[in-house]
Amino acid sequence: MLKMTKIITNDQNTHHKKVSESITLRFDKAILNELRDESEQNMESVNTLLNQIVKSYIKWHKPSKIAGLIYINRFLYRDIVEQLPDETVREIANTYAQHYFMETIAMFDGDPSVSFYIHYLLTWLRISGFNYRIDKENKEHVTIKIQLDLGLQFSKYISVKIKSILETLKQTEVKVDFTNHLVIVQISRFRF
Structure with missing residues (x-):
């Protein structure tokens, strides 16, 4: 389903409501069976899975x-x-x-900000199949733990790249550590 935002106004309030449209699609039987299997494994409907696939294409794969x-x-x-x-x-x-x-970033229609970069980074991690965890418990900083499992040199490369990008975006209070398996990014005074 295609989703759009529609503003509904009444005398009291203005509400933002997502409006969806229905379309009919035809799929090869083998492809549809794979979609059904995937949706069952993820415990979600085929409709939800297809929405995720289309959103992923529009928001990531096409601009990539x-x-x-x-x-x-x-x-x-x-x-x-x-x-x-x-x-x-x-x-x-x-x-x-x-x-x-x-x-x-310009190709993704984003603004060059720390917030946009973190969204971009997390999307890349998710699409690439890397596990990560975000710790927002500390009010002073946010910690992102990224499990790469690709060795020390690769972790070093990713950590230097992340730190350099954040510094380019004027986020100077950033600490990045790495091991053979993990990259740990700590960003001070940043909130999601």
């Missing part, structure tokens, strides 16, 4: 293609990064943050 992002096997990505000296890893991450990141 325009922005020049490509799909690459995570183990190939890891193996390439493993071959690079530490200084080269830092240079690549910093160059991306300072020169290419703003162009990427």
Whole structure:
């Protein structure tokens, strides 16, 4: 279903209500069976699954293609990064943050802000199949723990890239640690 926002006004209040439209689609039987299996595994309706797929395409995959992002096997990505000296890893991450990141954000119709970047990062993690956890308990900072499981050099690359992007966005109070398995990002004075 396609969703749109409609403003309904009465004498007392203005309400925002999501309006949906129905369309009829035809699918190959084998594809529809796969969709049904997936929806059963996720304990959701086929309609909900299709809405997620379409939203993912519109919000991520379509702008990713325009922005020049490509799909690459995570183990190939890891193996390439493993071959690079530490200084080269830092240079690549910093160059991306300072020169290419703003162009990427423009293709996603986003504003270059910490808030938009965190949304972008979490979407990339989710689409790429990386687990993460957000800790908002501390009022001084937000902590994002990212489970990569791709080795120390890859964790270093991702941590340098995240820190450099946040600093490019003028978020100077950021601490990033990493291990063989995790990247831990702590952002001070930031709220979702």
